[in-house]
Amino acid sequence: MMFSLQMKVRDYECDVQGVVNNARYLHYFEHARHEWLHEMGIDFASLAKDGLHLMLRRVEVDYRQPLRPGEVFTVHSRLLSGGRAKVIFEQWIERDGSLCVSSRSEAVVVRNGRPQAFGKHPELALLVGVAE
Amino acid sequence: MMFSLQMKVRDYECDVQGVVNNARYLHYFEHARHEWLHEMGIDFASLAKDGLHLMLRRVEVDYRQPLRPGEVFTVHSRLLSGGRAKVIFEQWIERDGSLCVSSRSEAVVVRNGRPQAFGKHPELALLVGVAE
Amino acid sequence: MMFSLQMKVRDYECDVQGVVNNARYLHYFEHARHEWLHEMGIDFASLAKDGLHLMLRRVEVDYRQPLRPGEVFTVHSRLLSGGRAKVIFEQWIERDGSLCVSSRSEAVVVRNGRPQAFGKHPELALLVGVAE
Amino acid sequence: MMFSLQMKVRDYECDVQGVVNNARYLHYFEHARHEWLHEMGIDFASLAKDGLHLMLRRVEVDYRQPLRPGEVFTVHSRLLSGGRAKVIFEQWIERDGSLCVSSRSEAVVVRNGRPQAFGKHPELALLVGVAE
Numbered sequence: 001m002m003f004s005l006q007m008k009v010r011d012y013e014c015d016v017q018g019v020v021n022n023a024r025y026l027h028y029f030e031h032a033r034h035e036w037l038h039e040m041g042i043d044f045a046s047l048a049k050d051g052l053h054l055m056l057r058r059v060e061v062d063y064r065q066p067l068r069p070g071e072v073f074t075v076h077s078r079l080l081s082g083g084r085a086k087v088i089f090e091q092w093i094e095r096d097g098s099l100c101v102s103s104r105s106e107a108v109v110v111r112n113g114r115p116q117a118f119g120k121h122p123e124l125a126l127l128v129g130v131a132e
Numbered sequence: 133m134m135f136s137l138q139m140k141v142r143d144y145e146c147d148v149q150g151v152v153n154n155a156r157y158l159h160y161f162e163h164a165r166h167e168w169l170h171e172m173g174i175d176f177a178s179l180a181k182d183g184l185h186l187m188l189r190r191v192e193v194d195y196r197q198p199l200r201p202g203e204v205f206t207v208h209s210r211l212l213s214g215g216r217a218k219v220i221f222e223q224w225i226e227r228d229g230s231l232c233v234s235s236r237s238e239a240v241v242v243r244n245g246r247p248q249a250f251g252k253h254p255e256l257a258l259l260v261g262v263a264e
Numbered sequence: 265m266m267f268s269l270q271m272k273v274r275d276y277e278c279d280v281q282g283v284v285n286n287a288r289y290l291h292y293f294e295h296a297r298h299e300w301l302h303e304m305g306i307d308f309a310s311l312a313k314d315g316l317h318l319m320l321r322r323v324e325v326d327y328r329q330p331l332r333p334g335e336v337f338t339v340h341s342r343l344l345s346g347g348r349a350k351v352i353f354e355q356w357i358e359r360d361g362s363l364c365v366s367s368r369s370e371a372v373v374v375r376n377g378r379p380q381a382f383g384k385h386p387e388l389a390l391l392v393g394v395a396e
Numbered sequence: 397m398m399f400s401l402q403m404k405v406r407d408y409e410c411d412v413q414g415v416v417n418n419a420r421y422l423h424y425f426e427h428a429r430h431e432w433l434h435e436m437g438i439d440f441a442s443l444a445k446d447g448l449h450l451m452l453r454r455v456e457v458d459y460r461q462p463l464r465p466g467e468v469f470t471v472h473s474r475l476l477s478g479g480r481a482k483v484i485f486e487q488w489i490e491r492d493g494s495l496c497v498s499s500r501s502e503a504v505v506v507r508n509g510r511p512q513a514f515g516k517h518p519e520l521a522l523l524v525g526v527a528e
Contacts, residue, residue: 142423142426142427142430143426143427143430143440143441144423144426144427146441150441150445159406159408162406162407162408163406163407163408166406166407170466175465175466176407176465177407177410177414177464177465177466181414200441201439201440201441202434202439202441
């Protein structure tokens with residue numbers, strides 16, 4: 001299963017080099033993950049209010065081609081199983097059919113600083129089912 | 133050789149979870165790298181004006197403990213040799229003696245979209261010398 | 265004449281208060297202005313490359329109701345005449361028919377630090393025509 | 397009474413025009429306000445956890461001279477009385493003795509969406525005392 005989200009570079013996301021700043025891609029990837037989660041009925045902000053925090057443990061990003069002001073691109077997201085208490089997102093950005101940036105990130109759910117098994121939280125169990 | 137920069141979390145860098153947003157750490161690491169380069173006499177913004185772009189090819193980040201509003205932390209940076217046309221930065225964030233976030237990033241210098249050997253640019257050759 | 269752009273709050277745009285950070289609204293307004301300019305054939309990033317900088321001189325923002333994670337909103341923009349070398353944008357954000365944030369900003373075009381009469385630059389003259 | 401905070405432009409805060417992006421100044425001003433409040437013993441993030449939200453109602457910014465990458469600047473802040481339930485901050489950014497950006501912002505304290513008289517909250521009453 002894959003989730004695809006179309007986005008567009010906003011000028012303020014670009015830096016003095018005239019391209020999207022490296023850190024911004026993490027925002028793009030985060031937004032795509034949260035939109036996907038939301039579509040599954042999992043709301044990041046609501047979870048946070050309940051003390052359940054979906055947090056990244058690790059992220060890897062490969063920058064191949066920079067995005068520029070005004071460009072339209074698509075963020076593709078896949079979810080891989082990571083065991084009882086971890087999920088792995090594979091995400092990549094495509095512009096006009098060519099791969100620009102790819103990423104792999106590991107996420108856990110934490111309550112009061114302690115990792116939670118997804119199975120214990122009905123609203124999160126879905127994630128494990130979706131993972132390939 | 134190591135470069136250490138003390139910084140402080142600003143409230144606007146934190147998100148609804150009450151901790152520094154994941155993407156922000158890339159900003160902290162970038163700023164620490166640029167400050168170090170600047171100390172060596174290499175100015176990121178001036179290079180960009182001359183068409184020389186120091187660009188990340190890959191970044192890995194391990195999030196161990198989140199930073200919170202107002203916390204003071206130190207970004208440590210080391211430079212590893214990466215051959216003729218690449219440098220590798222190892223960076224980590226420490227707060228009160230405990231490791232919070234660590235990162236490894238690969239950077240190249242590009243002119244007109246083509247990677248440049250550092251040796252050809254006197255202002256960059258220094259980087260190779262500093263690398264361990 | 266009015267330009268309307270629909271947008272959606274991204275989680276990372278919100279701060280520890282759980283609402284969109286005050287500075288972010290300037291990004292929303294900027295993006296809406298640039299999208300409008302782009303539709304008129306004026307490209308902010310290209311102008312910058314040519315040394316023509318569209319710059320804000322002054323901005324006023326009234327915050328009435330905060331936007332929250334995931335909310336869909338519309339940025340409306342109007343352009344008022346400001347004389348030979350200045351334009352005035354009136355912009356406001358509406359969510360579900362209620363006014364959330366409004367803004368008034370004055371912009372000039374500068375080359376080498378000096379204000380430019382819009383009439384002298386064909387690509388900008390259009391702005392004066394659109395202004396009410 | 398005045399609070400002054402020295403800061404330095406970070407490269408990622410600048411946009412394709414090579415200067416600090418307009419919205420960033422609101423971050424600088426916010427950070428300076430929060431640092432000042434913190435020095436008075438008022439912690440923005442803690443207040444938010446207690447459901448007390450210090451919120452801007454209005455902000456005005458005059459952009460005179462842009463800040464550029466690496467520049468050191470000082471944010472000066474003054475507090476004007478605004479009555480029982482409002483404070484007014486006057487803030488300005490100075491670089492090498494010349495005025496770059498100035499701002500005036502009105503802030504209120506809100507609990508459950510309702511404005512609070514500062515006098516009712518001992519931790520906030522101080523603000524009124526400091527105001528000129």
